[in-house]
Amino acid sequence: MEMQTLEKIIDIALKNGAEQADIVVDAGESIGVKAEGGEISSYEVSGSQVLGLRVIKDNKIGSSYCEATDDETIEVLVKQALDNAKFSKEEELEKIEVQRKEIMDGTRDFKYDSDRARPEELIDMALRIERDLMAKDKNLKTPPYNGVGEYIDQRLYLNHLGTKCIEKSKAYACYTAALLERDNKQSMYVHQSLSRKLADLSPDDCINISxxxxxxxxxxxxxxxxxxxxxxxxxxxxxFLNVFSTLFSAKSAINDMNPWKNKLNESVASDFLTITDAPLLERGFAYSLFDGEGNTTSDTTLIENGVLKNFYHNSYTSKKLGHENTFNATRSPKSSLGVGGTNKLIKPVESDDSSFDKGTYFEIISEQGMYSGSDAISGDFSFAASGYLVENGQRVRPIKGVTVSGNFYQVIKEISNIGHNVQSNTSATFFSPLIRFSSLSVAGE
Structure with a gap:
């Protein structure tokens, strides 16, 4: 979408009575290929573009969104936003204040292959993943999930003060599900590989790990x-940590939905634990140079040596609570101003991971019901889990059919050790060494 078109919408909003206005645009296109039974079962090309307008008039906020930018649609968009503002409550602290002359381009070369993937490459990879997986064991069934995709996203931000921000990203993913049936028993595991360049995808990891x-x-x-x-x-x-992520939300603190509301600069976790939100971490797929208000992002220390140091803040929440703005504003074209995180980074503690070779622990690699079985207010959780019993660094037996339960606020204080080697989750938004939680309740035999 052209900046000139967005500037036109801002001008129309101001001419129709808005005192302040900004726009967020999310656009994307993707190619998804799925293979089943040695054939391509699905080849989908899709694209989307959504524009969200926020206006402020008489300290009242109104918003609306659209997917087209013809003159008639723009007229309706502006009218709806201003009409919605009339019926909202007054909010003196929510302002559009970021002013910058130059365009901020958050796009980085590391996010791109220079060319689009050829369809034949995606098709060949999807077919090969299924074929090579099925060749590993005669008891494997046709994988219910098996595919490859290319995803291109763009975000634009523009406000009435002249601030303009743009960011583009590209990602590739491949995935498969190993579905195994043997002796009237069944087991399934799904694994994904994600990269910014097609050549860096690891279909072999998908096959072997699943x-x-x-x-x-x-x-x-x-x-x-x-x-x-x-x-x-x-x-x-x-x-597990994301289930309780509202603990870092200033917005939930304002709404009295955050049990850590009055815990800033107090110990809330083991003194081993340091968690940082790192929007500029280049290997992180939640990389972003600007937040939902057009502010330049930077690292935010959430917990340092067990002490709660910050909440996620935007300009409104920081004023409301009298805290520093951490520039963690979020806003999609269809939502109001909020707060949220980017890449999470947990600091290593041990000099190596040899400490994890001592004693016995339950390694959890699969779960069911973690979200539905958890209460972010009380901290209580209970979910079904599968994995391995590990003794002195060796997996000695597979485990399933058990329920793990406890209280998050207690568990996070009872960390016996944190390892050295930082690993990424498969979506490349969370980076952490191994963490050993002490003595959780496991219900089984």
Whole structure:
């Protein structure tokens, strides 16, 4: 979408009575290829573009969105935003204030192949992944999920003060599901590879890791009920912490939905734990040079040596609570101003990972019901889990059919150690060494 068109919309909004205005545009296009039974079952090319307008008049905020930019649609867009403002409550602290003369271009060369992927490349990869996976074991069934995709995204921000921001990104993904049936038992595991360049995708990882865990867990049995140290896989650790991510939200603190509301600069976790939000981490796929208000982003320390240091803030929440703005504003074309994070980075502690070779722990690589079985207010959680019992660094038996439960606020204080080697989750937005949580309740045999 042309900046000239967006400037025109801002001008129309101001001429019709808006005192302040800004626009967010999210646009994307993708190619998705799926293979099933040795044939391409789906080849989809899609694109989308959504424009969101926010106006402020008489300290009241109104918004509206559209997917086209012809003159008639623009007229309706502006009218709806101004009409919606009439019926909103007054909010003196929400302002559009970022002013910058030069265009901020957050696009980085590391995000791109110079050319688009050829359809034949995507098709060949999808077919090969399925073929090579099925060749590993005669007991494998046709994978229910198997494909390759190319994804291109663009975000634009523009306001009435002349601030203009643009950011583009490109990603490739391949994935497969190993579905194994043997002796009337069934096991499935899905693995994905994600990269910014097609040549960096690892279809072999998808094949080998999905089969490794499907095969490894098929003979799984329950642990004896008791208390066990827990080590989550990086994917599951990211998910576990995300369940309770509202603890870092200034907006939830304002709404009295954050149990850590009055805990700033107090110890809330083990003193081993340091968590940073890192929007400029180049290997992170939540990389972003600007936030939802057009501010330049920077690292935000959330927890430092167990002490809560910051919430996620935008300009409104920082004024409301009297805190520093962390430039973590979020806003999609269809949503109001909010707060949120980008890439999470957990600081290593140990000089190496040899400490994880001592003793016994339950390694969780799969779960069911983690979100539905958790309460972010009380901190209580309960979910079904599968993985491996590890003794002295070796997986000694597969585990499934157990339920892990506890309280997040207690568990996060009872970390026995944090490793050295930082690993990424499969979406490349969470980076952490191994973390060992002490003595969680596991219900099994």
């Amino acid at each position: 089969y490794e865990h499907a095969n490894g867990l098929i003979e799984g049995t329950a642990l004896k009920t008791g208390h066990y140290d827990i080590v989550f896989s990086t994917d599951k650790l990211a998910q």
